[in-house]
Amino acid sequence: MAKVDKDATFVGDSRVRAKRIPNISPSYADFPGKSEPFMPNFLLKEWMVAAVGLVAYLILTVSHPSPLTDKANPNDTSFVPLPDWYFLFLYQLLKYPWASGDWVMIGIIGVPLVAFGGLLLAPWLDGGKERRPSRRPVATGIMLVSLVGLFYLTWAAMDEHNKHAPAASHSGGGSAAAPAAKADPSFKPDQLWTAQQSCKGCHGQNMEGMMGPNLQKIGAQLDASQIEEVIKNGKGGMPPGMFKGSDEDRKKLAEYLASLK
Secondary structure: OOOOOOOOOOOOOOOOOOOOOOOOOOOOOOOOOOOOOHHHHHHHHHHHHHHHHHHHHHHHHHHOOOOOOOOOOOOOOOOOOOOOHHHHHHHHHOOOHHHOHHHHHHHHHHHHHHHHHHHHHHHHHOOOOOOOHHHOHHHHHHHHHHHHHHHHHHHHHHHHHHHHOOOOOOOOOOOOOOOOOOOOOOOOOOHHHHOOHHHHHHHOOOOOOOOOOOOOOHHHOOOHHHHHHHHHHOEOOEOOOOOOOOHHHHHHHHHHHHOOO
């Protein structure tokens, strides 16, 4: 008798309906105490945990005062604004010469483009299936460099702020800023002052103070050399290089301001 090949090929037929089994959850009756209904037993526990967490958060919010700073004082040029902690790294990054000034486009467009571009390209930069960091050098290296950079820039921003910021505290509960000196409405400045357009923009037409402090009696606080140093190199919120005259004009202006007592 000849040998018959018994291999069979199965071909699907769309005319034959498949037997559909309804999606019924299995019964856990054989496991008493191991399961419970989702509604309301399990969901009620979740709600209770969420309610306890919400009450604890509200208690902390009410018991701890908000860290508000002092009221805004346009005459207080010693105040140095500082962004929130999660923006300190970018605040510090924009201080570097290659990310500010003439190169500010690198800081505001180039650096964020590289950062977000790296996030978008992450799946293609390292598509390995390994889960150990040591076997994924590209992804692990980018992550470590990013973390080190963020921590360093954040620390550098706070360290530089603490070194250059005034000793007076601007946080809630601290001492309030000294009130601005009251301007004398009858005060008339000399021609040396009226010719300084850049100075009048911050200190006022009659030195009464605007964004900058009142200078009508600045001579009682600083001498001519100190005033000239401030005019040349700036102080607090006043940047250097605001005075546009010659060295001789700067010296005459400093002497005039020192005479106001």
